[in-house]
Amino acid sequence: xxxxxCFLAEFDGGSPARSALELAAGAAGLAAESGGAAVGLAYGxxxxxxxxxxxxxxxxxxxVLSDTDGPAISLAAAAAAxxxxxxxxxxxxxxxxxxxxxxxxxxxxxxxxALGPVxxxxxxxxxxxxxxxxxxxxxITVSESMADAPQPVIILALSGTFTPLExxxxxxxxxxxxxxxxxxxxAARIVESHPADAAVANLExxxxxxxxxxxxxxxxxxxxxxxxxxxxxxxxxxxxxxADAGWVPYQLQIxxxxxxxxxxxxxxxxxxxxxQHRVGMQTAENVVAINKDPDAPIGEFADLFVVGxxxxxxxxxxxxxxxxxxxxx
Amino acid sequence: MKIVVCVKQVPATxxxxxxxxxxxxxxxxxxxVINPLDEYAIEQALRLQEAGAVETVVxxxxxxxxxxxxxxxALAMGxxxxxxxxxxxxxxxxxxxxxxxxxxxxxxxxxxxxxxxMSSDDARGSLVPGAVAAIRGLPLLSYAAELMLTGSTAxxxxxxxxxxxxxEAPLPVVASVTxxxxxxxxxxxxxIMAARxxxxxxxxxxxxxLSAHDVHGAALTRVVEVRPPETKAPTERVENLGPAEAASxxxxxxxxxxxx
Amino acid sequence: xxxxxxxxxxxLRVIVRELATERIAPRAAEIDAASEFPWDLKELLAGQxxxxxxxxxxxxxxxxxxxxxAILVEEIARADATTSLIPIVQKLGALPILIAGSDEQKARYxxxxxxxxxxxxxxxxxxxxxxxxxxMRMRARRDGDDYLLIGSKRFITHGSIxxxxxVFALTDPEAGGRKGMSAFIVETDTPxxxxxxxxxxxxxxxxxxxxxxxxxxxxxAANRLGEEGDGFKIAMATxxxxxxxxxxxxxxxxxxxxxxxxxxxxxxxxFGERVADMQGIQFxxxxxxxxxxxxxxxxxxxxxxxxxxxxxxxxWTSCAKLIAGDTAMRVTTDAVQVLGGYGYVSExxxxxxxxxAKITQLYEGTQxxxxxIVARQILKRAGVSRAAKP
Numbered sequence: 001x002x003x004x005x006c007f008l009a010e011f012d013g014g015s016p017a018r019s020a021l022e023l024a025a026g027a028a029g030l031a032a033e034s035g036g037a038a039v040g041l042a043y044g045x046x047x048x049x050x051x052x053x054x055x056x057x058x059x060x061x062x063x064v065l066s067d068t069d070g071p072a073i074s075l076a077a078a079a080a081a082x083x084x085x086x087x088x089x090x091x092x093x094x095x096x097x098x099x100x101x102x103x104x105x106x107x108x109x110x111x112x113x114a115l116g117p118v119x120x121x122x123x124x125x126x127x128x129x130x131x132x133x134x135x136x137x138x139x140i141t142v143s144e145s146m147a148d149a150p151q152p153v154i155i156l157a158l159s160g161t162f163t164p165l166e167x168x169x170x171x172x173x174x175x176x177x178x179x180x181x182x183x184x185x186x187a188a189r190i191v192e193s194h195p196a197d198a199a200v201a202n203l204e205x206x207x208x209x210x211x212x213x214x215x216x217x218x219x220x221x222x223x224x225x226x227x228x229x230x231x232x233x234x235x236x237x238x239x240x241x242x243a244d245a246g247w248v249p250y251q252l253q254i255x256x257x258x259x260x261x262x263x264x265x266x267x268x269x270x271x272x273x274x275x276q277h278r279v280g281m282q283t284a285e286n287v288v289a290i291n292k293d294p295d296a297p298i299g300e301f302a303d304l305f306v307v308g309x310x311x312x313x314x315x316x317x318x319x320x321x322x323x324x325x326x327x328x329x
Numbered sequence: 330m331k332i333v334v335c336v337k338q339v340p341a342t343x344x345x346x347x348x349x350x351x352x353x354x355x356x357x358x359x360x361x362v363i364n365p366l367d368e369y370a371i372e373q374a375l376r377l378q379e380a381g382a383v384e385t386v387v388x389x390x391x392x393x394x395x396x397x398x399x400x401x402x403a404l405a406m407g408x409x410x411x412x413x414x415x416x417x418x419x420x421x422x423x424x425x426x427x428x429x430x431x432x433x434x435x436x437x438x439x440x441x442x443x444x445x446x447m448s449s450d451d452a453r454g455s456l457v458p459g460a461v462a463a464i465r466g467l468p469l470l471s472y473a474a475e476l477m478l479t480g481s482t483a484x485x486x487x488x489x490x491x492x493x494x495x496x497e498a499p500l501p502v503v504a505s506v507t508x509x510x511x512x513x514x515x516x517x518x519x520x521i522m523a524a525r526x527x528x529x530x531x532x533x534x535x536x537x538x539l540s541a542h543d544v545h546g547a548a549l550t551r552v553v554e555v556r557p558p559e560t561k562a563p564t565e566r567v568e569n570l571g572p573a574e575a576a577s578x579x580x581x582x583x584x585x586x587x588x589x
Numbered sequence: 590x591x592x593x594x595x596x597x598x599x600x601l602r603v604i605v606r607e608l609a610t611e612r613i614a615p616r617a618a619e620i621d622a623a624s625e626f627p628w629d630l631k632e633l634l635a636g637q638x639x640x641x642x643x644x645x646x647x648x649x650x651x652x653x654x655x656x657x658x659a660i661l662v663e664e665i666a667r668a669d670a671t672t673s674l675i676p677i678v679q680k681l682g683a684l685p686i687l688i689a690g691s692d693e694q695k696a697r698y699x700x701x702x703x704x705x706x707x708x709x710x711x712x713x714x715x716x717x718x719x720x721x722x723x724x725m726r727m728r729a730r731r732d733g734d735d736y737l738l739i740g741s742k743r744f745i746t747h748g749s750i751x752x753x754x755x756v757f758a759l760t761d762p763e764a765g766g767r768k769g770m771s772a773f774i775v776e777t778d779t780p781x782x783x784x785x786x787x788x789x790x791x792x793x794x795x796x797x798x799x800x801x802x803x804x805x806x807x808x809x810a811a812n813r814l815g816e817e818g819d820g821f822k823i824a825m826a827t828x829x830x831x832x833x834x835x836x837x838x839x840x841x842x843x844x845x846x847x848x849x850x851x852x853x854x855x856x857x858x859x860f861g862e863r864v865a866d867m868q869g870i871q872f873x874x875x876x877x878x879x880x881x882x883x884x885x886x887x888x889x890x891x892x893x894x895x896x897x898x899x900x901x902x903x904x905w906t907s908c909a910k911l912i913a914g915d916t917a918m919r920v921t922t923d924a925v926q927v928l929g930g931y932g933y934v935s936e937x938x939x940x941x942x943x944x945x946a947k948i949t950q951l952y953e954g955t956q957x958x959x960x961x962i963v964a965r966q967i968l969k970r971a972g973v974s975r976a977a978k979p
Contacts, residue, residue, distance in 0.1 A: 102459075104456040104457070117454065133558065145550050185463055188470055193494050194494070317580065324584070518639055518641075
């Protein structure tokens with residue numbers, strides 16, 4: 001057993017995903033407290049070439065699990081072998097589909113304790129404690145692994161739990177994971193891939209999100225939201241109602257079964273704020289809601305709640321921001 | 330072809346939540362429903378059965394005795410029989426213990442597909458499907474927007490950042506579904522009445538060949554603190570303003586927070 | 590008479606409440622505003638087997654006991670009174686056949702009613718024969734193996750949309766309404782039948798209330814219920830049982846208004862405190878709740894009396910409908926009061942509930958008729974015979 005903090009570093013399109021940078025920073029911070037090192041386990045296309053660059057993000061060492069895209073659960077055996085007998089203190093995984101599946105398989109294979117999805121992690125008296133919002137945000141729980149549980153404790157971290165380091169230096173030392181047979185657990189294969197016609201914004205990394213709901217009424221109704229997002233350098237998201245209606249692709253859905261986002265600014269337009277949506281955006285730093293229903297539940301938890309017609313207000317807001325930013329319309 | 334749908338009983342989103350003295354959720358005190366995402370798993374299984382791709386739909390749940398209600402509700406939607414794992418030693422089970430117990434029960438039931446909702450409403454860890462797959466040494470097809478069964482393989486459609494992928498694995502598999510598989514049906518009255526005559530068998534840990542020691546006293550983790558969420562600053566309400574004035578107020582608010 | 594609700598009753602309530610809350614309640618305001626029959630909800634209820642609860646399993650029904658049927662109506666009415674009339678009228682129209690129909694008649698018609706494929710209506714009331722049923726004018730004249738129906742009916746709930754009617758007409762006008770009335774099953778696609786006009790109503794606006802015309806409508810004698818002259822008896826036996834549904838509907842409306850008022854009072858703040866914390870409001874809510882509960886328990890007791898075919902069941906069902914109808918009117922009126930000005934506007938559902946509640950004091954016997962029935966029963970028990978009218 002040692003005091004290292006491992007983390008999963010997903011690569012996406014040849015470079016580390018934002019989750020990798022966040023977890024690297026988180027692992028570095030925790031490792032500084034625990035007296036260990038931050039060790040990345042990298043996978044995805046570009047992981048081999050980009051592994052060393054994670055040093056700047058906080059990693060001391062990086063082990064490459066794979067250099068191709070595919071279901072990450074097939075890497076569980078390799079990850080288990082990498083952790084080996086010299087178990088680290090904690091193992092951070094991003095709360096993404098691949099991150100969750102790989103973390104889940106490790107939990108099952110090695111009988112490890114797992115916490116999450118968490119929104120804060122700290123070390124108290126040498127023990128890792130994680131803070132979690134449970135039961136649809138109605139309670140906050142702080143959890144730890146049992147004293148006699150094996151290590152590492154797996155921690156599933158929501159995006160935005162840690163902040164990437166800026167201006168870090170140095171390259172991480174890179175090695176390759178020992179080869180191991182995933183067996184049936186790794187048997188799922190991607191047999192077809194269908195990209196969408198148009199590129200879809202990566203909501204999880206957007207600092208500003210303009211989200212539309214049932215009140216937007218149609219696909220065309222999203223146009224004013226697109227314009228507002230453009231002047232704020234933001235992305236457009238949606239509630240499940242809007243995605244179900246086919247007004248936007250499902251990839252833009254925020255909520256329990258969609259994306260979990262943590263932007264600096266979230267503007268909800270015509271969104272009632274049902275619990276299923278709320279769990280996807282409740283960690284946004286600033287929440288503005290525009291809704292003509294004065295009793296919409298979003299009015300209970302928005303920071304600024306404007307009662308009114310979004311189709312009248314949003315274009316005015318876009319124009320006002322253009323004026324203040326000096327952007328010609 | 331046999332599907333076992335794993336069903337969890339969770340507190341209703343509207344119910345008041347209470348914790349016991351040892352910081353576990355007092356499930357007896359909360360109004361409970363089938364975990365909504367598990368209803369989608371049930372719906373997917375029943376649709377496959379109606380399409381003739383599946384002969385038998387079986388439900389499996391781990392939880393306190395009262396969780397039998399969730400299984401009755403599931404049986405009212407359709408399917409053939411249900412199994413409940415209940416044991417005092419499982420009170421407060423964490424995700425690992427849940428996966429360990431479900432994996433053991435699935436070993437006895439030996440389905441072609443073990444199907445689950447992608448996460449549970451109360452904890453949202455999404456770890457149980459992958460852990461069950463790992464413990465049983467089976468392929469995992471997770472986050473399915475649709476499950477398709479053909480001969481000896483299972484396929485799923487899964488949404489990606491920009492479109493969708495099709496994944497495939499040889500049976501038997503563990504699979505989890507999202508809410509895209511289709512709206513769950515309401516139980517019909519005849520379904521409810523028929524469910525009363527369907528078999529619901531109860532197992533304890535010993536029936537699964539497990540001891541309390543095997544599940545590490547039901548948990549490898551523990552809650553050390555429960556508290557209400559931070560009370561946020563009260564909502565600032567803007568009402569009865571014209572569009573231009575309202576827009577200006579929003580812009581002021583954003584500027585004050587350096588968001589523009 | 591006593592009753593006991595079972596686990597099955599509780600289970601039914603949970604299931605119907607979920608369906609009603611998620612699928613029916615959101616439609617209630619638009620059904621009322623548009624005055625349109627909710628065909629989508631009829632399909633929904635049919636698909637959930639909720640229109641066949643009074644029919645035997647061999648006819649495709651689910652044969653629920655009367656307490657369960659009351660719970661079903663109550664939970665739907667809690668969301669929308671108009672929609673609750675779909676199962677209510679399906680049973681009302683079928684009751685004459687359930688009471689007096691032959692096995693052949695039941696087998697011929699019940700499967701389509703139990704599945705909800707067909708709707709049925711009960712055609713008794715006429716413009717000049719409301720509470721005074723015996724004042725009926727409509728005729729049924731024997732013509733070989735058939736009868737020819739001629740005349741008109743008014744205030745017939747679902748009369749314009751039903752596929753089937755149970756119709757009451759005089760086969761022996763000389764003998765008068767009590768002795769000369771007979772009952773028939775009439776398919777509404779029979780030539781000579783028409784529904785020229787609908788009423789504009791205060792409440793239950795999505796439920797069409799029709800005027801029906803019968804212009805020599807030819808009905809086979811095989812569609813007569815019981816013997817000639819049984820009509821009045823069948824009609825009274827029907828109403829003795831069907832008013833249980835109206836009592837259940839009234840309780841549902843009251844409960845819906847009470848639940849909304851409680852939620853509103855808990856949220857609304859005035860004078861710096863929650864409305865729900867004001868004792869004046871608390872007392873109103875307490876009265877509303879206890880009266881609704883009393884009406885509910887009385888209705889279940891009446892339902893149990895119908896289940897065992899108690900000879901005194903008319904007393905029980907009239908007591909229940911009288912108390913439940915008045916309770917619904919009082920509770921919905923108080924709910925409007927709890928909401929203050931908001932209660933009076935259509936943005937909130939309680940004004941609709943108040944308008945809907947009024948009908949439960951009127952149809953299937955006005956409250957005055959219920960009192961007459963109750964009084965008659967208690968005087969009979971006391972050995973006091975009916976006074977001869979001068």
